[in-house]
Amino acid sequence: MNTMKIKQYRDLFIEMLSPIHGEGEAESFFYLILEAKHQLKRIDLALRPDLDFSDAEILVWNTLVDQLKLEIPVQYLLGTTSFYGLDFKVNSSVLIPRPxxxxxxxxxxxxxxxxxxxxKLRILDIGTxxxxxxxxxxxNIPDASVHAIDVSEKALATAKKNAETNKVDVNFIIQNILQTEDLGQQFDVIVSNPxxxxxxEKQEIKKNVLDNEPHLALFVEDNDALIFYRKIAELAHKNLVPNGQLFFxxxxxxxxxxxxxxxxxxxxxxxxxKDIYGNDRMIKATV
Structure with missing residues (x-):
């Protein structure tokens, strides 16, 4: 059986993907996949430069390279991503969580x-x-009662699995927020990333996002870009406790x-x- 040193394959991998993704990104993909598929970290490779891939393993990697060349997000290929120190399953029915x-x-x-x-805080996440x-x-908030709404049944199925994996109780509700007149109970915090x-702005969106992530969760019409913010703010007025907080x-x-x-x-x-990149990104307000 033929083998190849992992370090040697790493250089090949980066060479194949750099023209599309840039060298830094290609290298980060390599180590993400190495950890997900082989439970090996960068340090393991540094300490054991003689580690090999078998022919069968190289075939798996080459298939991933072909998919990454098509700009399919690495998180969808691995089916998982990390967010706030926790592991989340992701697929094409949910957005990939962002830093x-x-x-x-x-x-x-x-x-x-x-x-x-x-x-005991009552928290609602809209568009989970x-x-x-x-x-x-x-x-991270002890004893909080957390509820989450989404319009997509497939997204909620993924979210439920993620709650189980991370051993938390969240009450998931399928609901179209634009058609909701009242949330049915009072909350201390309402948050939404709608x-x-x-x-x-489509031309600014990277091809890997545009071609793979769910448009339902991304886009709004140009002539009413704040439609979700207006609707959620109206509901927040009715359904936040006095001095309750709204986060967007x-x-x-x-x-x-x-x-x-x-x-x-x-x-x-x-x-x-502003966010880490210096862009206006989040708002907090009180009723």
Missing amino acids: ETEELVEWIIESQKSIAESQ GSGCIAISLAK PYVRNL EINQYLGKETVALLAEMNFKNIELR
């Missing part, structure tokens, strides 16, 4: 720390997708407009924050 959304989760946890110590926000909050990319992830180009919308709707203490 910016981890910052939103961090902000919510920090904001609720003092309250969570004295009372993979469940990454709801599950991370349930994991669809916010306008069709006019937002379109980086519509920060001022989203702040203005919430101000018009009489929200208080509106705070706009």
